[in-house]
Amino acid sequence: MVQEMARVCSAGAVWCAWLLGCTIALTAVPAHADENAAREAFLEGARHYEAGEYERAADAFERSYVERPVAVVLFNLAQALRFAGRPGEALRTFRQYLSDEADPGAARRAAVLAAIAELETETGELRIAVEGGAAFRVEVDGRVLTRLDVTQPFPLGVGDHQVTVHAAASEPTTQSVHIVAGQTARMRVALAAAGPRVWVGTDPTGARVWVDGEERGRSPVEVELEAGAHDLEVTFPGRASIARSLDLEAGEQLRLELTLGPEERLRDQWWLWAAVGGVALGALAVILAVTLPPDDPAPLDGTLPTVQALHWGSF
Template sequence: MAAWAVALGLLGARAAAEPTDTAAQVDVSGDEAAARAHFDKGVAHFDQQEYREALDEFRKSLGHKKTRNAMGYAASCLKQLGQYDDALEQYEAMRREYPKLPPRTEATVAADMAELAGLVGTLVLAGDTPAGASLFIDDRFRGRLPLDKLLRVSAGSRAIRVEKEGFAPITMIAEVKAGRENVAELVAKSRKGRLRVSERHNWPLAIEIDGKRTSAVTPWEGLLDPGEHTVRLHGYLDAEALLSCEVPGMKPGEKREAARQGAKMDSGVEAVSVRLYDVAEVVLGAEDQDASLRVESAPGGARLWIDGKEAGQTPWEGRLPLGAHTIEVRAEGYIGARQDVKLERRKQREVTVALDRVPREPGFWTAEFWTARTVGATAAYGAGVLGLGVFAVSGSLALNTSADLKEACPGGICPRERAGQKERARALGVTALGGLIVGGAGAIAGTVVLLAVRPEGSEQRVRAAGRAWKVGLGLDGLSVEGSLW
């Protein structure tokens, strides 16, 4: 402290000893005079070790005119008061303002800054740090969150307090160690956010939150748990309110008629996200709901959409804004249906929607499946399969018998006792050929029935050109030729 006072004293003496330009010898300005007066008072308090009073005077002096002497004295006062972080920042500001200090002053400043650096640590805030909140450390305001610069704090136990209007303060004691980064984990005891609800036309309507009625009316502001919430406005406007406000979509004559009876208002449901120690705002526009709709469906229990939003299941009844609406009904196994309806004031509209089943392919055991085409094709294919079966069995027996005869009748001459076996082989061959013909005819007939016979109402048909079908049976197999329109 003594070295710093001597350095500043030398600076002041040097400045007083320097010659001045005669042309510049003019009366000092009011700010300069005030700055000098406060500086002298600060020095007097500093000499008496009254550092708090001295700091106030030096700050007042700097408010009138910034000088390096006043900045240096202010930094020294902060150091003596134990505000090491502020003293270090004051020295840094002095160096930025006066980068070329006299050697002796620079040495004193450098020594003080090195000492202060070993008495402070950096503080990082984590956990619940609401944006826009005010940060206080040891009851000194240090800025608003989030901070835009590194926070340096004097070492030791520090009382941290975070305040935001409308919420309970967040407080904690943090132990700050010098020369290192310290993390303070803030935890808010009151886990709340704030919601502000208003109606676009300033109508006083009841507020429903998360499907539950509340005692609040718009405009309203209150605390809620953080998370997703739904808000809805509803209520009944009397004659006075209707006549004094503008009701959307209501003509003057309708307005006067409604004023005699009042009108039911509803805003619909809107989702809003509420965050911890933050204010969420929702502005809803209520509409005249003085019209009702009832929707039924066949079958019942179908899902219902109104104006693109799911409303529940049929039967459904409720109030909607006046005018045109689109309803859509869907049910599993049925074709969905959509219908437009128009609601008029003080009239209930009833709508019944009949749904058609989704067409299905007939099952094997259903009467629809067993049509004339299916029966004919099945019979033809069955006969074909039977014929091919006869062909396979008879042909196999005929081949085996022919092989025996070939072995017993060299040169084609058979003994008389083989005559019966030869006739049997010929009969089996004829039977096999007949089975093959029946099998082929059955396959062709089944195909013709499937292609030519169509269900009632079908416009597709098959006819022959020239010879309708040409069937060939040879060594290469079965061939079918024809033309299809």
């Protein structure tokens, strides 16, 4: 491995010394799975660096550090970030290296301090103040900043940037910021509470999901709603529909797993037919009682003579 790292040392003696030093540090540990992944990512970063692919080199060195946070890897990462045109992240990474490396040695410390001094002329700082919550992720120009303490000012390269702040239970907020060398820009974020979200999954899938009488898609589907009361209904041909009353709070995340059983057909509802039959028999009995004359009818008054001895049974 050391021979392979020596092969990529065409970028200068200082870079070679640090690269080989990092390789020795990585090969001196037991070969566990995460350490193997760290080593492979480090070698990948070295190859990209040699090819002048500094963005890809930085990504690989970052993965190596995540797998196994060896302080010396930070120097290589900072170098790649520097040549990738990301001076703010390079400056922050050089500073972290000096903080994490217990004894870098006088010469190494001097080299890093010189790099820091140069980068400070190319950067300013950004301080983010969040009202109504705490940020947990920051993106600058579409790239997530790693290893970042968002409660403290952090360096950014001189110029204009699009900064997006993410916070729990809130919508992301994006603002444009202008960074001036040696100065601190401020970004104030008033978080807007995110609307509640309801994820609906069904068995079978493909059921139609209705909220407050409006179709919102077919399952599985995630629906963003306003806080408050809502009526949810899920329908599927040949299956019994399911209805739910929801009372949602701002930022709430609700997950529903629903099973739609077979639709109960009218002919299968024996209890309904029994009830209908009972009602019909009762109605028939009432009709017969009202329409059939009694066995001994009352005498008839009128022009006809009264026939008292006449019985219905004589006909």
